[in-house]
Amino acid sequence: MAYLAFRLHGSSRRQRWAFSTLFLPKLPFYAVLDSFSRERFCEVFYRSYAGVRLSDLETWAAEAGRRFWDRRLFPDALRQLNDHRANGHRIVLVSGGIEPVLRPLDQILAPDALVAAQPEMEDSRLTGRLVGGPLSGHKKAHAALEVAASLGVDMQQSYAYADSYADREILECVGHPVAVNPDRRLRRLARREGWQIRQWRHR
Numbered sequence: 001m002a003y004l005a006f007r008l009h010g011s012s013r014r015q016r017w018a019f020s021t022l023f024l025p026k027l028p029f030y031a032v033l034d035s036f037s038r039e040r041f042c043e044v045f046y047r048s049y050a051g052v053r054l055s056d057l058e059t060w061a062a063e064a065g066r067r068f069w070d071r072r073l074f075p076d077a078l079r080q081l082n083d084h085r086a087n088g089h090r091i092v093l094v095s096g097g098i099e100p101v102l103r104p105l106d107q108i109l110a111p112d113a114l115v116a117a118q119p120e121m122e123d124s125r126l127t128g129r130l131v132g133g134p135l136s137g138h139k140k141a142h143a144a145l146e147v148a149a150s151l152g153v154d155m156q157q158s159y160a161y162a163d164s165y166a167d168r169e170i171l172e173c174v175g176h177p178v179a180v181n182p183d184r185r186l187r188r189l190a191r192r193e194g195w196q197i198r199q200w201r202h203r
Helices: 002-008 013-036 038-049 054-070 075-086 099-109 138-151 165-172 184-193
Strands: 092-098 113-117 119-122 125-130 159-162 176-180 196-198
Touching: 002 013, 002 038, 002 054, 002 099, 013 038, 038 092, 038 125, 054 099, 054 125, 075 159, 092 099, 092 138, 099 113, 113 138, 138 165, 159 165, 165 176, 165 184, 176 184, 184 196
Parallel strands: 092 113, 159 176, 176 196
Antiparallel strands: 119 125
16 A cells, blocks of 8 residues: 555556556455465565665655555554553564655654665665565564664563564564454464454544
């Protein structure tokens, strides 16, 4: 959705129609690929950004990115973050999304740290590849452990929130895992492991 918002930002009706005609038929393939392997999905999907100027992404982030993310945030999530802050907890946003697209969300949530995928650059343009590969699965969990060590955070006293089975590793490395609006496989795993399960709704 963020990619669509970026691509369609500032475009004419004809440009939006032309892009949608080419891109939307790919969505079923992306959905199947993501259900099979989040890492492989990221490798394939982020090729869509090949040739994009970093300055164009930064312009979208400055002009429309905050509005895009703000209307997608769960009120319950914001309340939960506020509760954690009130208890003196450190907040870390860990995402497989690329960092330039996540900057507006980082500004809204103001975490203590943002861990995101880094797009490979060449002549101020994205190549469609990710530095170090996709940030998913065990790589995401490892990144969380690294930032926790840098912040002096005890992972066994920490909470992690995720909605996908692909994020099970990051849930397994904390003392308080929470499955939020989980997919079918994550719900099964959460029930088997006795993890908290929560349902958060949009406004």
